[in-house]
Amino acid sequence: xxxxxxxxxxxxxxxxxxxxxxxxxxxxxxxxxxxxxxxxxxxxxxxxxxxxxxxxxxxxxxxxxxxxxxxxxxxxxxxxxxxxxxxxxxxxxxxxxxxxxxxxxxxxxxxxxxxxxxxxxxxxxxxxxxxxxxxxxxxxxxxxxxxxxxxxxxxxxxxxxxxxxxxxxxxxxxxxxxxxxxxxxxxxxxxxxxxxxxxxxxxxxxxxxxxxxxxxxxxxxxxxxxxxxxxxxxxxxxxxxxxxxxxxxxxxxxxxxxxxxxxxxxxxxxxxxxxxxxxxxxxxxxxxxxxxxxxxxxxxxxxxxxxxxxxxxxxxxxxxxxxxxxxxxxxxxxxxxxxxxxxxxxxxxxxxxxxxxxxxxxxxxxxxxxxxxxxxxxxxxxxxxxxxxxxxxxxxxxxxxxxxxxxxxxxxxxxxxxxxxxxxxxxxxxxxxxxxxxxxxxxxxxxxxxxxxxxxxxxxxxxxxxxxxxxxxxxxxxxxxxxxxxxxxxxxxxxxxxxxxxxxxxxxxxxxxxxxxxxxxxxxxxxxxxxxxxxxxxxxxxxxxxxxxxxxxx
Amino acid sequence: xxxxxxxxxxxxxxxxxxxxxxxxxxxxxxxxxxxxxxxxxxxxxxxxxxxxxxxxxxxxxxxxxxxxxxxxxxxxxxxxxxxxxxxxxxxxxxxxxxxxxxxxxxxxxxxxxxxxxxxxxxxxxxxxxxxxxxxxxxxxxxxxxxxxxxxxxxxxxxxxxxxxxxxxxxxxxxxxxxxxxxxxxxxxxxxxxxxxxxxxxxxxxxxxxxxxxxxxxxxxxxxxxxxxxxxxxxxxxxxxxxxxxxxxxxxxxxxxxxxxxxxxxxxxxxxxxxxxxxxxxxxxxxxxxxxxxxxxxxxxxxxxxxxxxxxxxxxxxxxxxxxxxxxxxxxxxxxxxxxxxxxxxxxxxxxxxxxxxxxxxxxxxxxxxxxxxxxxxxxxxxxxxxx
Numbered sequence: 001x002x003x004x005x006x007x008x009x010x011x012x013x014x015x016x017x018x019x020x021x022x023x024x025x026x027x028x029x030x031x032x033x034x035x036x037x038x039x040x041x042x043x044x045x046x047x048x049x050x051x052x053x054x055x056x057x058x059x060x061x062x063x064x065x066x067x068x069x070x071x072x073x074x075x076x077x078x079x080x081x082x083x084x085x086x087x088x089x090x091x092x093x094x095x096x097x098x099x100x101x102x103x104x105x106x107x108x109x110x111x112x113x114x115x116x117x118x119x120x121x122x123x124x125x126x127x128x129x130x131x132x133x134x135x136x137x138x139x140x141x142x143x144x145x146x147x148x149x150x151x152x153x154x155x156x157x158x159x160x161x162x163x164x165x166x167x168x169x170x171x172x173x174x175x176x177x178x179x180x181x182x183x184x185x186x187x188x189x190x191x192x193x194x195x196x197x198x199x200x201x202x203x204x205x206x207x208x209x210x211x212x213x214x215x216x217x218x219x220x221x222x223x224x225x226x227x228x229x230x231x232x233x234x235x236x237x238x239x240x241x242x243x244x245x246x247x248x249x250x251x252x253x254x255x256x257x258x259x260x261x262x263x264x265x266x267x268x269x270x271x272x273x274x275x276x277x278x279x280x281x282x283x284x285x286x287x288x289x290x291x292x293x294x295x296x297x298x299x300x301x302x303x304x305x306x307x308x309x310x311x312x313x314x315x316x317x318x319x320x321x322x323x324x325x326x327x328x329x330x331x332x333x334x335x336x337x338x339x340x341x342x343x344x345x346x347x348x349x350x351x352x353x354x355x356x357x358x359x360x361x362x363x364x365x366x367x368x369x370x371x372x373x374x375x376x377x378x379x380x381x382x383x384x385x386x387x388x389x390x391x392x393x394x395x396x397x398x399x400x401x402x403x404x405x406x407x408x409x410x411x412x413x414x415x416x417x418x419x420x421x422x423x424x425x426x427x428x429x430x431x432x433x434x435x436x437x438x439x440x441x442x443x444x445x446x447x448x449x450x451x452x453x454x455x456x457x458x459x460x461x462x463x464x465x466x467x468x469x470x471x472x473x474x475x476x477x478x479x480x481x482x483x484x485x486x487x488x489x490x491x492x493x494x495x496x497x498x499x500x501x502x503x504x505x506x507x508x509x510x511x512x513x514x515x516x517x518x519x520x521x522x523x524x525x526x527x528x529x530x531x532x533x534x535x536x537x538x539x540x541x542x543x544x545x546x547x548x549x550x551x552x553x554x
Numbered sequence: 555x556x557x558x559x560x561x562x563x564x565x566x567x568x569x570x571x572x573x574x575x576x577x578x579x580x581x582x583x584x585x586x587x588x589x590x591x592x593x594x595x596x597x598x599x600x601x602x603x604x605x606x607x608x609x610x611x612x613x614x615x616x617x618x619x620x621x622x623x624x625x626x627x628x629x630x631x632x633x634x635x636x637x638x639x640x641x642x643x644x645x646x647x648x649x650x651x652x653x654x655x656x657x658x659x660x661x662x663x664x665x666x667x668x669x670x671x672x673x674x675x676x677x678x679x680x681x682x683x684x685x686x687x688x689x690x691x692x693x694x695x696x697x698x699x700x701x702x703x704x705x706x707x708x709x710x711x712x713x714x715x716x717x718x719x720x721x722x723x724x725x726x727x728x729x730x731x732x733x734x735x736x737x738x739x740x741x742x743x744x745x746x747x748x749x750x751x752x753x754x755x756x757x758x759x760x761x762x763x764x765x766x767x768x769x770x771x772x773x774x775x776x777x778x779x780x781x782x783x784x785x786x787x788x789x790x791x792x793x794x795x796x797x798x799x800x801x802x803x804x805x806x807x808x809x810x811x812x813x814x815x816x817x818x819x820x821x822x823x824x825x826x827x828x829x830x831x832x833x834x835x836x837x838x839x840x841x842x843x844x845x846x847x848x849x850x851x852x853x854x855x856x857x858x859x860x861x862x863x864x865x866x867x868x869x870x871x872x873x874x875x876x877x878x879x880x881x882x883x884x885x886x887x888x889x890x891x892x893x894x895x896x897x898x899x900x901x902x903x904x905x906x907x908x909x910x911x912x913x914x915x916x917x918x919x920x921x922x923x924x925x926x927x928x929x930x931x932x933x934x935x936x937x938x939x940x941x
C-alpha cells in the first residue's frame with residue numbers, strides 16, 4: 001500500500017499525525033474507540049456511534065469551532081482538535097458523577113421547585129448541563145465563508161449512490177443538464193453531469209420564486225459555502241442508514257451502527273475492538289460479519305438466523321443467538337459484555353465483548369421527502385415510512401421523484417429505479433421494466449419485541465434519545481399522565497429534538513409508544529420533519545440571502 | 555364527542571395558554587362545568603411555537619401592568635402548578651442601531667420607569683457586555699430590563715392543563731369549532747367537528763384561528779393571522795443571558811435552558827391561516843444574515859430546525875378581551891399579536907371576570923371588543939409588537 005503524506009494535528013496537548021484524507025475520527029481511533037464527549041444531562045461518556053455525521057457521539061472542537069463531527073471532517077495540517085462538555089477530559093469527567101448519583105435520572109419537569117429561594121441556583125446548575133460546545137472562538141473572516149454556489153439544472157439529483165448516479169447518467173444521456181449533490185465523496189465523474197461532492201442538501205422547498213423553476217434547494221459545502229439550486233425536477237436518492245436499538249446501555253462507547261463499523265473497516269488502519277457482537281440477521285449482518293472476520297464473536301437476532309449467515313458464522317467460529325433480544329450492555333466507560341435474553345422470557349446469556357454492532361435494520365433517509373410535502377406511507381414489515389410512489393418513482397408532489405433505498409427499492413434494483421426516475425422526470429418513455437419498491441423488512445421478527453422489551457427489569461438508564469439524554473422511563477411517565485402521540489411526547493420529554501433530529505430515537509420510540517398507547521404506529525403519528533435536514537451553518541445561509549428571493553404566493 | 559356532558563356553563567375554544575389559564579381561573583371561581591375544545595393536539599398552536607420571551611417593556615402603561623402581573627405569576631408557577639417552566643430572568647435587551655431608535659427606546663424607557671420598573675438605557679459598551687461577540691459598531695446603545703426573561707413554554711401548557719383538569723375542566727383535543735348558534739340574541743351552542751355543545755358562553759381563545767371563529771359567529775373583527783417563522787440552532791454552552799431584540803427588522807433571539815439560540819425575524823407572508831405553517835428559505839437566510847451580521851461568531855453554528863406559527867394581530871397592538879357587545883355570551887380572549895404567552899396569566903384573569911359578569915380594570919378603549927366600531931381616532935396604540 002502506497003503511503004500517503006502525513007498531516008500533523010493537535011489533539012488536546014498531544015501532537016498527532018495521520019495520513020492525508022482520513023477523518024479526525026479515523027485518526028483518533030486506536031485499540032479502542034475513544035470517548036470524545038459527554039452527554040448533555042447526565043454527562044455519560046460517549047464515543048462515535050453512527051459514523052455518518054448525525055449523532056452526538058463524536059462532537060469535537062476544531063480550530064475553535066464547536067460541534068464538529070469527527071467522523072465527517074478530514075484532518076488538515078495544523079488542526080487543533082479539542083474535546084468539549086467534559087472536565088478534565090471525556091474519560092474522567094467530574095460531572096459524570098451525576099450519572100451515578102441519579103441512576104434512574106433527574107426529573108427536570110417536576111423536580112427543582114422547592115425551596116423557591118433556590119430556584120436561581122438550580123437554574124444556573126441545570127443551565128450548565130445544557131449544550132455541547134462553547135461559542136465559536138471567532139467569526140468567519142471575509143474569506144472564511146466562501147461565496148455561495150448558485151446553480152440551475154433541468155434535473156437535480158440528491159445523493160450519489162447507485163440510484164442517484166444511474167439517474168444522473170441517464171439524464172445526461174438523454175441530453176439534458178443534470179446536477180448531482182452528494183454528502184460524501186460522490187460517485188466520481190459522470191460524463192455530462194455536474195457533480196458536487198461534499199455538498200449537503202438540507203432544505204427543499206416546492207415553492208420557488210419563478211414560474212418554471214419549481215424547486216428551491218439549499219445546502220452547504222464542506223467549506224461552509226452556501227449552495228442554492230433551482231430546478232424544475234428533483235430526484236431524491238438519499239439512501240438509507242443503520243438504525244439504533246433500545247436497550248440498557250445502548251449509548252455506551254463501543255455500541256455502534258454497522259455504518260460506523262464498516263466505515264472504520266474501510267478507512268481506519270485497525271478496528272477499535274476485538275470481540276464484537278453483531279445484531280441482526282439480514283444481508284447487512286452478513287456484510288458486517290464478513291468485514292469483521294475474526295473480530296466478530298457472536299450474532300444475535302430477534303428472529304431466526306438464515307442459513308447463509310449460519311454458514312458464514314460457523315466458518316468464523318462465531319456463536320449464534322437466534323430469537324434473542326439485547327437487553328443490556330454492561331460497562332461504564334466502554335462496553336465489556338452484553339446480556340442477551342431469549343425471546344419468550346427465556347434464559348439470559350452473558351457474552352463478553354467490547355463492541356456491539358447494530359446491523360438489524362436499515363431505515364430510509366427520507367427527511368427531504370417529508371419536508372417537500374411528499375405523501376409518506378407506513379410499511380408495517382420494515383416499520384418505517386416510505387414515499388408513496390408510482391412505478392416510475394414519482395411522489396405525490398409534482399416533479400419530485402425518489403429512487404433507490406430511500407424509496408424502498410432493493411439494492412439490486414437501485415440503478416434501474418434511478419433510470420426510471422430520470423426518464424419520468426424528463427417526460428420520456430420508460431426504457432426498462434417498472435421498478436418495484438418492496439417492503440425490505442424481515443417478516444415479523446419484531447412482532448411482540450417491544451412488548452417484551454418493556455417488561456425487562458431496568459437496573460440503570462435506558463436511554464431512549466441519546467442526543468438529549470431522554471430515558472425510557474420518561475416516555476412511560478408521559479404516557480402515564482395521558483400525553484399521547486409522538487408529537488406530544490416529543491414536546492413533553494424532548495425526545496427527538498437533539499442534533500440527530502430524531503433519526504436514531506424516533507423509530508424505536510414509535511414502537512414503544514405503540515405498545516404504551518395500545519394502537520398501531522401510524523396512529524401514534526410521526527414528527528414533522530422540519531428544515532434543515534442536518535444542522536446548516538448560519539454563515540452559509542447568510543451568504544445566500546441575496547440570492548433566495550421571496551416565495552411565490554399561490 | 556369526547557366530552558361527557560351536552561351542556562356547559564362555559565365553552566372555551568383554544569387549549570393554548572390563554573384558553574387553559576382562563577379555564578383554570580373560571581374553575582377556581584367555581585363557575586360550573588367548563589369545556590375546552592381545540593382543533594389540534596396540546597401545544598400545537600402558538601403556545602407551542604413561540605420563543606418563550608416574557609417582557610414588561612411596552613409603550614403603554616396598561617400593557618406593562620398586565621405583563622408585570624404575568625411575570626409574578628410565572629415566578630410562582632412551579633409551586634402553583636407543579637411544573638418547572640425554567641423562567642429565567644436574564645433580561646430583555648432592546649438594541650438601537652441609530653440615535654433616532656435610541657430616542658424611541660428612551661420614550662419606552664420613561665414609561666417603564668414611570669411604572670416603577672428599573673429599566674436602564676445602555677451605551678454601546680454596556681450592550682456589548684450583555685452580548686458576547688457583538689459586532690463592533692452594530693449598535694449605538696440599547697434599553698435593558700433585568701427582570702424580563704424567558705421560559706420554556708411546553709411545561710407551562712402542561713401545568714395549567716393538568717391543574718384545570720384536576721378542577722374538573724374537560725378538554726377535548728382534535729375537535730374543531732365550526733360555528734356558533736344563538737337564540738334570542740345570545741350565544742346558545744358551539745357547533746364543532748364532533749357535534750354541537752349547548753352553552754350560553756363561548757370564549758374565543760383560538761389564537762391565529764380566532765378571526766375565523768368570530769366570523770363564523772357573524773362578527774366582523776379586525777384580527778389578522780400572520781405567519782411568523784422561528785429557528786433554533788445547535789445547543790451551545792450558555793453564553794447569552796438576555797433576550798436580544800431589535801425593532802427595525804423584528805429580530806429577536808435568546809439562548810434557551812437547553813443551550814439553543816432560538817429566535818426569529820420578520821419576513822412578510824400573505825395573511826390568513828389557509829396556507830398552514832411551512833418554513834421558507836427566505837426566512838432561513840434572512841435570519842441567518844441578521845444573526846451573523848450582529849454576532850459574527852455565530853457563523854459556524856448550525857441551524858438545527860425551523861418552524862412557524864401564527865400571530866393573531868390587531869390594528870392597534872392591544873389584545874381583545876371581553877364580551878362582544880354585538881353578541882352577548884361571546885367573549886374574546888384573542889388578538890395577542892404573538893405575545894399571548896407574555897400576558898396570559900394576567901389577561902386570562904380579566905377574561906374570567908368578564909365571563910362571570912364582573913367588572914375588570916381594563917380600559918375598554920384599549921382592550922374592549924367594541925373599540926373598533928369608533929375608528930382609530932383618539933385611541934391609544936401599543937406599537938411594541940415584535941417578531
